[in-house]
Amino acid sequence: MKIKSKIADEQQMLRSLTRLAHEIIERNRGAKNLGVIGIKTRGDFLAKRIADKISEIENLHMPLGTLDITLYRDDVRQKLKLPELRRTEVPFDITDLNVVLVDDVLFTGRTIRSALDALIDIGRPNTIQLAVLVDRGHRELPISADYVGKNQPTAANESIVVHVVEVDGVDEILLVSEEPSGE
């Protein structure tokens, strides 16, 4: 993996997330009846920041959950190594709620497809909206995001890496080129 360029630093990432929070409030005319759910393992940290921001702006407590989609992936049996199973933790009833699903990068759309299945198994939301920090294109399924932090066209051999301070020690978005032998 070779770093080609830094797309966003800490400041720019913070601004994007703040804008996403504002857009979510605007679209939903407030934040009542709203819940934010992040997809593990980077989306959940971004979801927490967006939820905190919405709570701050609207002066309420935003319900926050995390989703592990491993069991719903369509490629779980094609990978040589098993992905580590984490836990879905949604401590509120999503039925009749407007759920904002948060992920770091929107690419083929397959992760989101799995996440939709996973969500529908735990309740029946009123709407599901999708917020992503980066949309890198190359969709393989008819899925699009409602809120996009940054549109970043990429080549097939490139990839987007989002680092968050909670696990990586730094907030940044990188454009990298994959080694030919990459996963």
Added chain:
Amino acid sequence: MAQGMNNLLGLRDLSPEAIMEVLDTARSFREVLERPIKKVPTLQGTTVVNLFFESSTRTRISFELAERRLSADVVNFAASGSSVSKGETLKDTARNIEAMKTDVVVIRHSSSGAPHFLSRFLKSPVINAGDGINEHPTQGLLDMFTMREKFGELKGLNVCIVGDIVHSRVARSNIFGLTKAGARVGVCGPKTLIPDYLDQFGVKVFYDVDDAIEWADVLNVLRIQLEREAGGNFPSIREYRLYWGINESRLEKAKRSLVIMHPGPINRGVELDADVADGNASLILDQVTNGVAIRMAVLFLTGVKSS
């Protein structure tokens, strides 16, 4: 990244890391069991065969539920009413079923080593659901899972297994698994039902049940297996109950609180009194619930790899 497993034959040949991986994976499945829709699509298109050559209620239903909750296709086989009664061998039975393009085999058999034997010639992963007096690995794992949920960690925990140790595959899987996880294991029972190989595993032996109660955080009480002729090893059921049966008055004497586990089925009023089995200290039904999660984890770690 998870490692997965090729087979689950016993806890004796599993590494401590592999055991912990099953327990950690099972926590995710425990959450699935609390959902309104208790089903995930992970093993869609995978066919699991349950080969039960010996009677079973809990284990068979638990495995079948685990399989169905992972969306696998399930085939149940019971020895009675099959061609086994016409003289077909275990090897032929298993190979014929596998030739119908099944993916995973779960086997319970009264002969120790039957799952190991199958694993030598089957392409499918083999999961041991209890073999003779050797091992019952998923029971061992679910016991460990239940203890870990209750106490936070297994390291340093004093676990005493009470009853017919020599005929018990549950005792063996508990001993292998718990010692690998850093727990201290003791056994307690009549001398005739304590095997002589325990020293090599560092297992403490109690002949007086009150001493065991004094020492233990967990009492894992085993069924007196009358069908395995344990009856010849002590004078009478009444006498067993008098000396080894776990009852409220015995537990009241203990200085510290302990929890009671039992793999089932219980002989109420023999190894365990009804008020203890149904009391606050009993984790018996938690064990049953956790069993489904453990079996989902084992099927996930073996089954996903196989397809």
